[in-house]
Amino acid sequence: MNIWIWAVVLIAAVWAAHWGAEQLDEPLKKLRRQWGLTQVAGAAFVGLAAASPEIGINTASAIRGVSDIGLGTMLGSNIIAIPILVTTAYWASRREQLGDKDDPELGEDFDTHARHRQQRLLRVEKTAVSVQAIPYLAIIAVVAVLTLPKSVRGLQPIDGLVMAIVYLAYLGQAVFRGRQQGREVQWTKQETLRAIAGVVVLAVGAYFTVRATENIVGAIGISEIIGGLFITAPMAMLPELFATWSVTRSGQVTAATTSVIGDHAVTMTIAFVPLALATAPVNDLQLYSVNLAFVALMPALYAAFIHWGGREHGFQFWQVLVLDSVYLIYLYIMLFGVLNVL
Template sequence: MVQLTVWIWVGALIVGVFAAHWGAERFAKPLKKLRRQWGLTAVAGGAFVGLAAASPEIGINVVSALRGVSDIGLGVMFGSNIVAIPLMVTTAYIASRTNSLGDRDSSERSQSNSEAQEQSQQPKTAEHERHRQEHLLRVERTAVSVLALPYLGILGLVAVLTLPALWRGFQPIDAGIIAVAYLAFLGQAVLRGREESESVNWETREIATAAAGLAVLAVGTYLTVRSTENIVSALGISRLVGGLFITALMTASPELFATWSIVQSGQVTAGTTSVLGDHAVTMSVAFVPLALMTVPVENFQLYLVNLLFVVAMPVAYAGLIHFGSDEHGFKRWEVATLDLLYVLYVAIVAFWVLNII
């Protein structure tokens, strides 16, 4: 009976996660139009559109804080940021190997002016084919300076606000500080990533769909938190661990399809770097509801290991792009390195922190 109950709640978790991401996608469309209207590049736009992409994590944190199960939100916030970089880069690498930009017929290449602009930022067809042969996932140089380094600055601030013994944990004052940090992150991305703006048309139906998406997002995130509560209770594990390794993995899974689609369309940089914009939102805006409810750090060892790997992933991401290849991108061995870094994280948590054997 317990086993059956677990599977029922696993099904509910899957429904909740995909409903939340469906709602986030509807909410993202107006933000993407604003990005074009304001003349933001694909890389800079990642910091802005990341508000929608990270909205499931924001919603989960809000619901978990209101329900008094903030450990779930904390686990999702850290777990999704650790697993997403290797998961999305691996997906982007595979997607870029399975399709050539030159293999599309004329009808598939037909696109709007905005899409053509993003496409023009990608390597030419011949270069793309060469990168495939060289096993290189080409990423624009600006991904490091506009997204990765400022994101590391946000993580440094999180460490300062939550690690010292005198004020360890999440307090309401931290919410205001981290919100200002995100606004600074967004501002620098916008100022450093400008291009010619476009004229876009706004339709009432689009706005109504976005509002409906927000409603579905709210329902999905509530169902996600409730499902996680029941799953961890049935399995006899802590809410933090459930958030780290169950809910976080589930919330990252819908992004795989989006990354695959974006990279196959030829927008390799957009598909590979959007994860950093999402992470900046997750570690700042999604941080706010937890801080407002005052969440203590009960297992400091587990918290410290997670924070270290949350930092290690973008450091590895930026370092491998910048120094691993002369053309800025990921070689096959570098993609494998990111994957192995996640395996190392799981091993440390399982065998050193949790002592499962």
């Protein structure tokens, strides 16, 4: 097939995978409300839906024997997501009123939000640092210990078991540190059927995402891991970008900006499992190390900016620009330091 046809297939497959994931989103949100989880703690749980396309892509990559596509997508999406989604949330929050002013769970009061707009601040609950960012950094440290040392370099089945246990620990601390009074919710048959349909469409979309990336990288003549980093990962981000804009506009600013960490935590643990079971080697240590370093740097900056950025926790405009600049630095290092394109 022509490369442009595969490009169209890739776009359609990515959107199909995210549509499937969206069908899981509402049931997980209902569980969050039923179990009394805060927006920050619930983001760790709802991240299962957000990261399910990556889980599907990694599973399809492992089954087809092209684990480098999954590995590249996993690393690439975890680098680009924080600057892109924080920037999106910042600009979405610039409107005069967010959410429904009659719903006490959503948004800020008008005067508070007006002050934050004047201060050029994207207000985020400070618990995002302790409940989300710091545990996520611990997850990355575990990944480094499992995959970087020469004696154990790469992904082995035992690594998958360890990361599954790590995710359960991460989810447990988020849930038990963020419990509130639960609320009664109603479940419908239609929601159940949509969730089942979502899983099916997600699986099909993930499979064709991998197939399309395989054919595109083959036609261009680049490695599978580069295809995952710079083709599949950015494409996989687009539906999340629109979702972040919508959630921020609804008034759930903290949920919009912390769900990215919950997504990443799932990506680096549960989505890690199929690649580990397939035993994926690290063929280019420099490339892998540079990417893993930036996977850690982004949430470190995220946590630092929220906690120490000002008297009120959140992101100021200059901090949003710094996150975007760090991604540009990453691209420069990759292109001219690692890949040596010139």
